Amino acid sequence: MSQFEVQHTSIENIISSIKSGTIAIPDIQRPFVWKNTQVRELMDSLYKGFPVGYITVWFKTDIKLKDGTLSHKKEILIDGQQRVTAIQAAIVGEKVVTSDYSKKRITIAFNPQTKSFEVPNSLIAKDSRWIHDISEMFKTGFNSWKFVSDYCQENNLSGQESSISDNVNQLLKIKDINLGKIVLAESLSIDDVTEIFIRINSQGVPLSQADFAMSVISADDRYGGSSIRKLIDHFCNFMSQPSNYDTIIKNDKDFAASQDHNNIKWVVKSHDNIYIPDYKDILRVAFTHAFHRGKIADLVSLLSGRDFQARQNLEIVAEASFRKLREGIETFVNENNFKHYTMIMRSTGIIAPSFVKSQNVLNFAYVLYLSLRNLNVAQTKIENVVRRWSVLSMLTGRYSNSPESAFDADIKNFTEHDSLKFLEDTEAGELSDAFWNIVLPQKLEISAASSPYFSIFVMAQIHNKARGFLSEKIDIASLSTGNGQVHHLFPRKYLQDNGFSDRKYYNQIANYAYTQSEINIAIRDNAPCVYMEKMRLQVSGQENFYGGISTQSDLEKNLDENCIPPDFMSMDAKNYLEFLDKRRRLMAQYIRDYYESLK
Secondary structure (H helix, E strand, C coil): CCCCCEEEEEEEHHHHHHHHHCCEEECCCCCCCCCCCHHHHHHHHHHHHCCCCEEEEEEECCEEECCCCCCCCCCCEECHHHHHHHHHHHHHCCCCCCCCEEEEEECEEECCCEEECCCCCHHCCCCCCCCCCCCHCCCCCCCCHHHHHHHHHHHCCCCHHHHHHHHHHHHHHHHHHHEEEECCCCCCCCHHHHHHHHHHHCCCCCCCHHHHHHHHHHHHHCCCCCHHHHHHHHHHHHHCCCCHHHHHHCCCHHHHCCCHHHHHHHHHHHCCCCCCCCHHHHHHHHHHHHHHCHHHHHHHHHHEEEEEECCCEEHHHHHHHHHHHHHHHHHHHHHHHHHHHHHHHHHHCCCCCHHHCHHHHHHHHHHHHHHHHCCCCCHHHEEEEEEEEHHHHHHHHCCCCCCHHHHHHHHHHHHCCCCCHHHHHHHHCCCHHHHHHHHHHHHCCCCCCCCCHHHHHEEEEEECCCCCCCCCCEEEHHHHHHCCCCEECHHHHHHHHHCCCCHHHHCHHEEEEEECHHHHHCCCCHHHHHHHHHHHHHCCCCCCCCCCCCCCHHHHHHHHHHCCCHHHHCCCCHHHHHHHHHHHHHHHHHHHHHHHHHC
């Protein structure tokens, strides 16, 4: 059985279908992105009869109504949105929506003498040879005979009426041109349609199942899908680009007057930037929290009315699913929820988004916070579980591979069983003594400051209010977000000059420590035994060389805060590998103590 059918339909029919609502154009979080010159080129190709590609539609699966009848069908435009929107803009004269929700006209000019298209400019506007806006010619009542007569008279083209008429009629026939239309079979599963959607669009902006879910949401005209999409879209815009707020509200008056606007306008004045979700994150968190499922393909099925137990599509399921999704999104964007959650994350030492290498760690931690809160779990227990789970997820790379499956399993375990017991069972299995004493030191044997394990170490230092290396008062929190530098304890140049020329040696994360830039500059390329000898003199009351530490006990405390072994003060290049091994073990123990303190 064929999975698709190829049909042909005129441009005029496509435009009529969109106006009547038979074909739905999903926004998919992307406004009209074509440049005016691309619209011009499309018109030129249509005029010349060049192929412009197929459009692809999917008949949304029939949904059974309460009375047993089937709902009306609607075709969702899977591929060809930008082309169809360009045709509507140029031929119908409809305005397109830009990224800040302002609306603008895209006009295309046509020269009947040269049969050329252009984007109008000041010169064309003054040139009578050009039709300044071709959409005027497609309006009902346009008299081509009169137009040709007037045009030839104005441009002194007596005797050329026939050729000009042919060129104008060729332009008008664009609306009769047939486009290839691929109709995906109704029998295709949601997963199949999602895969087709992603593959078709893979040559442009990379798309995902979440994009397809947004497509289905946007196309809905029964249960508020359009307003759900707009709520998600504006929340993301307000958070990532608050400077666009006034423009968006000015241009989207309906949204400005809505309760949704009142519910999310707090974002514009919020300065907490450790968790900046995009629309995929919002959709994933809201869905997983509200439905206790982790696979976005299931969301598409539910919004299409899929009853997983009865194995049929029901209108009541679709209606309930849209309502439930909206509730999940409203819970996500709630000011108190969002701010309390980010406060918990800050309390773990996450003070910048760069600390968390996987956005899904933050996503599931928010799912967990919202879900436990919905189950009326005590607030102190929620904070305890969320802190520990977020760090455990980072330590084990829990959501690095197959995050949807992990989300699906984890949310069920947390909501169907005692949350603390599930956490403790997971800790027993994945954070055993072997992990802390063997696995983690091995994971710390890596040459990348971007390593999640170095980030967790820095988070532990921030949580413990540790100071920078050789700093008297400046802490890691200030250095990691300010003017501090990740310093090589054994200077890179020194190691290169002493046989460690490969970056995999001198860039070991066990050789990294945050320090003030002026201290880093003063140390230069000296061996630890050289620059730390100056620290001995400094704490004995002699000249101040680095920072302001003035006592031996404070120096020892500073080394301990940075997991630096005491004998580091007398080490040189021949001790380097020994130093790395000792510091990795100290860092692993420091992280373990930090994790235990989160309980």
